[in-house]
Amino acid sequence: MQNFPIIKIKNLSKIYKTEVLETIALSNVSFEVQKGEFVAIMGPSGSGKSTLMHIIGALDKPTSGEYFLDGQNVSKLDDDQLADIRNQKIGFIFQSYNLLPRTTTVKNVMLPMAYAGIDYQEREKRALEYLKIVGLGDHLHHTTNQLSGGQQQRVAIARALSMHPSILLADEPTGNIASKQADEIMAIFQKLNQEGNTIIMITHEPDIAQKSKRIIIIRDGQIVSDQPNRQEKI
Amino acid sequence: MKLTELFFESLTTLTLNKTRTTLAILGIVIGIGSVIALMSLGQATQQSIQNQIESLGSNLLTVQPGSIQGGGGVRGQPGSRTTLTNDDAKALSSSTEITTINLVSPEYSTRSQIVSPQGNSNTQVIGATPAYFDVHKIALSDGALITQTDVDSLKKVAVVGPTVVTNLFPDGSNPIGKTIKIQNQNLTIIGITQAKGGSGFNNQDDIVYVPLTTAQKQLFGVSHLSSIALEAKNANLMFAAQDEVGYFLLARHKITDPTKADFSIMSQQDMINTITSTTTTFTTLLAGVAAISLLVGGIGIMNIMLVTVTERTREIGLRKALGAKKKVITTQFLIESVILTFTGGIIGIIFGIVTSFVISKITSSLFVVSPTSVMLAFLVSTAIGIIFGWYPAKKAADLQPIEALRYE
Numbered sequence: 001m002q003n004f005p006i007i008k009i010k011n012l013s014k015i016y017k018t019e020v021l022e023t024i025a026l027s028n029v030s031f032e033v034q035k036g037e038f039v040a041i042m043g044p045s046g047s048g049k050s051t052l053m054h055i056i057g058a059l060d061k062p063t064s065g066e067y068f069l070d071g072q073n074v075s076k077l078d079d080d081q082l083a084d085i086r087n088q089k090i091g092f093i094f095q096s097y098n099l100l101p102r103t104t105t106v107k108n109v110m111l112p113m114a115y116a117g118i119d120y121q122e123r124e125k126r127a128l129e130y131l132k133i134v135g136l137g138d139h140l141h142h143t144t145n146q147l148s149g150g151q152q153q154r155v156a157i158a159r160a161l162s163m164h165p166s167i168l169l170a171d172e173p174t175g176n177i178a179s180k181q182a183d184e185i186m187a188i189f190q191k192l193n194q195e196g197n198t199i200i201m202i203t204h205e206p207d208i209a210q211k212s213k214r215i216i217i218i219r220d221g222q223i224v225s226d227q228p229n230r231q232e233k234i
Numbered sequence: 235m236k237l238t239e240l241f242f243e244s245l246t247t248l249t250l251n252k253t254r255t256t257l258a259i260l261g262i263v264i265g266i267g268s269v270i271a272l273m274s275l276g277q278a279t280q281q282s283i284q285n286q287i288e289s290l291g292s293n294l295l296t297v298q299p300g301s302i303q304g305g306g307g308v309r310g311q312p313g314s315r316t317t318l319t320n321d322d323a324k325a326l327s328s329s330t331e332i333t334t335i336n337l338v339s340p341e342y343s344t345r346s347q348i349v350s351p352q353g354n355s356n357t358q359v360i361g362a363t364p365a366y367f368d369v370h371k372i373a374l375s376d377g378a379l380i381t382q383t384d385v386d387s388l389k390k391v392a393v394v395g396p397t398v399v400t401n402l403f404p405d406g407s408n409p410i411g412k413t414i415k416i417q418n419q420n421l422t423i424i425g426i427t428q429a430k431g432g433s434g435f436n437n438q439d440d441i442v443y444v445p446l447t448t449a450q451k452q453l454f455g456v457s458h459l460s461s462i463a464l465e466a467k468n469a470n471l472m473f474a475a476q477d478e479v480g481y482f483l484l485a486r487h488k489i490t491d492p493t494k495a496d497f498s499i500m501s502q503q504d505m506i507n508t509i510t511s512t513t514t515t516f517t518t519l520l521a522g523v524a525a526i527s528l529l530v531g532g533i534g535i536m537n538i539m540l541v542t543v544t545e546r547t548r549e550i551g552l553r554k555a556l557g558a559k560k561k562v563i564t565t566q567f568l569i570e571s572v573i574l575t576f577t578g579g580i581i582g583i584i585f586g587i588v589t590s591f592v593i594s595k596i597t598s599s600l601f602v603v604s605p606t607s608v609m610l611a612f613l614v615s616t617a618i619g620i621i622f623g624w625y626p627a628k629k630a631a632d633l634q635p636i637e638a639l640r641y642e
Contacts, residue, residue, distance in 0.1 A: 054636050059555060059639070060634075079559075080559045080560065080561075084557065086555055086556065098548065098551075098552045098555075098639065102250055111556055112556040114239060115553075115556060115559075120239075159556075
């Protein structure tokens with residue numbers, strides 16, 4: 001199992017075209033991610049790391065090249081099939097949490113399961129379970145606007161875990177969170193990784209990247225460095 | 235995601251935005267409400283006119299001088315011609331050829347000034363025979379009706395309607411036995427008819443009845459009739475009676491070409507049809523005006539839904555990122571707009587019914603709400619939700635998830 005590539009990206013390019021301008025966001029990017037890895041993708045703004053994350057997250061399609069997720073060629077799917085991929089295989093954690101406002105934490109965690117057609121009891125059971133795992137067992141029926149940033153991000157993590165996805169995809173997960181709470185969030189990620197979850201995290205903060213096991217650095221749409229993180233901080 | 239779940243989710247979203255939801259619903263309430271109210275008003279008017287015509291007598295045919303056929307030219311006022319005579323009426327009632335008619339009521343009608351010691355009024359005077367009261371279903375509240383003897387002997391007696399009594403004897407004294415003056419002739423009041431209702435030019439209580447011969451010879455100096463009312467033996471014989479009487483009178487008047495007839499026969503149904511078609515046009519017009527306000531309400535819903543979609547762009551992006559397919563997003567927004575218009579429809583129906591009820595009380599007219607218009611209102615309000623919710627819902631479903639997530 002250790003060597004099964006959960007993500008395989010080959011010669012991936014993304015070019016944005018406007019009438020006057022052609023911007024190359026990604027150019028010929030290739031890499032693989034194995035099951036159980038914890039990868040940080042780093043790079044300055046405009047480097048193409050967000051574009052890469054959108055393609056990995058099946059939110060956007062590449063201009064050319066191929067992307068296999070769990071053995072399935074995602075670059076060939078239509079909108080509704082992509083929606084299924086996002087629902088089943090990817091657990092999103094966004095910088096700005098993106099929870100439903102004025103909705104309870106439980107309801108938020110249940111949302112992706114609702115789109116998957118899982119029945120209500122099962123949804124509620126799983127939601128409670130994962131909220132406990134992220135340490136929010138006693139905030140089940142708070143609405144999201146009553147929670148701190150760190151707490152909201154934990155709800156988002158519980159939501160991402162609820163569908164047992166192939167990968168957890170985190171986009172600057174600590175970007176909006178005070179440093180003490182950020183450390184707690186990172187501790188949760190490390191624990192989840194130890195339990196076997198594959199995590200891909202986009203960040204521009206070296207401190208945060210240091211907590212992963214492998215760091216890919218992107219600049220001008222190309223991978224300039226891809227190395228195991230030897231000084232991993234636990 | 236199940237439809238019921240989407241429904242409750244939409245309901246929650248709508249209750250979170252009370253002011254906006256209320257205002258959106260209000261547009262539909264006013265639209266549906268005015269359609270219901272105006273339609274029921276129109277129908278009530280139609281119903282009351284129909285009732286009034288029917289109260290004039292059942293299975294009624296009216297023969298009037300002058301032709302309603304014959305194209306072009308100016309048609310004289312009915313009654314201004316002198317082609318119908320007492321002999322026509324006599325022939326109709328005595329002929330063995332006429333088998334479909336029960337009663338024949340020759341009538342002479344005009345307006346005249348009536349004078350009593352206490353007052354005077356300009357009132358319709360009808361020269362009648364005893365058949366008149368049967369044909370037109372006029373009942374007596376006090377005294378006696380005109381008899382055949384009164385007609386034969388040109389008696390100077392009168393039967394008056396209740397409005398005439400209040401106009402000519404305002405002190406409330408019993409008018410029976412008192413004398414009134416018409417065309418400078420003294421007539422003795424022998425009876426008062428029961429109130430029948432009606433208003434304006436059609437007030438059936440503001441009439442003075444005198445014996446036909448008295449009216450023709452003593453009062454107005456004429457020998458023709460202004461109309462002959464006929465009662466058919468039953469409702470199924472109306473058309474047959476119309477034909478029979480028509481050909482009989484043509485033969486009597488020695489006219490071979492029916493298009494040149496010097497009289498016309500109208501059935502009560504003809505009158506109802508004429509008036510119904512007028513009031514139907516009127517009702518449709520009213521409903522049309524109300525429909526415009528419904529359209530404006532629908533556009534209001536579309537506007538609100540478009541604002542909602544823009545405002546919830548990030549939420550839509552999130553939902554799509556978490557696996558919501560286009561169809562689910564479309565359905566969710568359609569449900570929201572249909573909830574708005576359907577709720578508006580229900581409140582509007584209640585509002586419309588209450589309004590027309592209040593109006594019917596104030597104007598003491600009939601209160602009619604047809605189930606058809608209520609059903610129609612339900613359907614229309616739902617349809618408006620779908621039609622005007624479609625574009626915003628589609629706009630939401632077509633949002634690209636990354637664009638939507640980036641939206642601030």
